[in-house]
Amino acid sequence: MTLTAPELDELVAADAAQHRVLTGDRPTGPLHLGHYFGTLANRVRLQRAGVDVFVLVADYQVLTDRDVAERLEERVFGLVADYLAAGIDPATATIFTHTAVPALNQLLLPFLSLVSVSELGRNPTVKDEIQHSRQDAVSGLMFTYPVHQAADILFCKADLVPVGRDQAPHLEITRTVARRFNERYGPVFPLPETLLSEAPLLLGTDGQKMSKSRGNAISLTTPPDEVARLVKRAKTDADRHIAYAPETRPEVSNLVLLAALAQGRRPEDVAAEIGDGGAAQLKRVVTESVNEFLRPIRARRAEFAGDPAQLKAVLAAGNARANEIADATLAEVKAAMGMDYMR
Template sequence: MTAISSDTVLAAQRRSAELETGIAHEPAAFRILTGDRPTGPLHLGHYFGTLANRVRLQQLGVELFVLVADYQVLTDRDVAENLPEHVDGLVADYLAVGIDPGKSTIFAHSAVPALNQLMLPFLSLVSVAELERNPTVKEEIEASRRSSVSGLMLTYPVHQAADILFCKADLVPVGKDQLPHVETTRTVARRFNERYGPVFPVPDALLSSVPHLLGLDGQKMSKSRGNAIALSLSADETAERIRRARTDSLRRITYEPQTRPEVSNLVRLAALCQDRDPHEVADEVGDGGAAALKRLASEAVNEFLRPVRARRAAYLADRDHLRQILRAGNERAGAIAEETLREVRAAMKTP
């Protein structure tokens, strides 16, 4: 598998620092595309990895487009099970954490046909070999544990390019593992502009500086693995999951991510929820051991999520309002996608 080089990551980090300076000076000059697949409730890994950053950028005044990627649910599965329920839950999660539909546009793939029409000309700009070399695609195929996958999986980066370019976003907040997808989008934008004339900006990746959270079993945090703390869990369910979290045999609690990853992950989780330094949290627990650490982490997480859960429940209690928010976002995204598609057809001299 082709790894993402350290030079690529360092270059993206330097560029992200420059972009953050630009955002601080003139936030309204930037447009961001971000989003999630509706395959289940979002969790704390999503919150600290992406959601909090989206809210921060929104509050600064950056124009934010948030995609409910319902079509992309089919990239690694045969059917999209419980899709309407998951879409409602995803929109409720967005609103509960502070994404404001008055400031940001929340929309769904399936409601914006002009966006999806961009895939065909975009696919003509990349080779099969380029798609097969994409390390993120390779990882997704490997994670699917299937002998074969659909063609949609291979074209996943191009679909993401359509997501980003339909609204001419110039920033895409990602983790380093998503850098190849952004590079595919940059390639598509450059090649289209070179072949047909200037239509699209060449977007930049905006790397997150938030430390990576592991799942409660010490593996990658994932909805499908059941090792995450979903924003929708009750306080009792959260406490039970944390009680079952993996630790180690040493009694004294320290924050040493390289040598004690499971213990350090719980320390980091409590520290993030309390906005504290993880070393300070570890020192507070000290010789209390894993049980004391888990109690502290449960209290920190539940206190942090208490207002989020209340807002989420209120939104889900009025699904008509929830769906009206999504319809309004769909209408705005649809109008922008139609205009972009008109520009693409004019540039390509097609009807």
């Protein structure tokens, strides 16, 4: 099930404390604006509303499309700095890593028995990742990525998962795993709901999906002159009049949307304001809007990145809590499956 923003607000307003969110990212490079407007803003909003938020640094999943996990330590702590700069509060949120929580990863084994090879092969997100993989051959980790993500979500019994639209099929696998486990072994897991942001898929500067690996993203750390360069080379079209029409003018509309999100306004209003100013005026507005939006985030991130001891302490505290919960969930799973005979 997918929740709209009003439905989510109503659900959280009724009793925020009874809900738990799980979300996260692979430490493969700096987070970008697609991440921020796609999921990060939702994480911060839910945390501030009183929801229990778990944020995963998915370090094992770096290997889904890479032979080795390069510069992993640097990127893990860089990702934590991104989270803190974006507004995630470690005093209430749980920020943790895959590699520090063995019981979470052990859930992958029973979960794999609940889905078929054909079901995994039909997953559109996996197909897209395979197409853009850096590997010569598809690894088993890449193929089973949605089930590993199900373990991420279900180990803490998260019931709300903020994602971009391209990640929504993974949530269907998670719901399938939870439902089949409950039917086969008894009620253990909730069926998590999908939370789509108001900007579910922000395109990159080349008109394709914004991605760290495709070199078309504006990261949270991109300096002002680099933002200007990336926006300047972004695709538009030949029509001088600027309008927000995602279906017929996707590249122009994506730039309008980017400016509108950075300004906190409706894209239709931003487009109307630019009017016949053409692509040059549109790109000036986008550059100024994005740089103004990123200015405080850049400053906060530089401060956090300059204190590695604080970043390690954040992860240590998060890993401790995640382990406590994962151990309890794995024990419950073993009991339900009749595999706790060595207790």
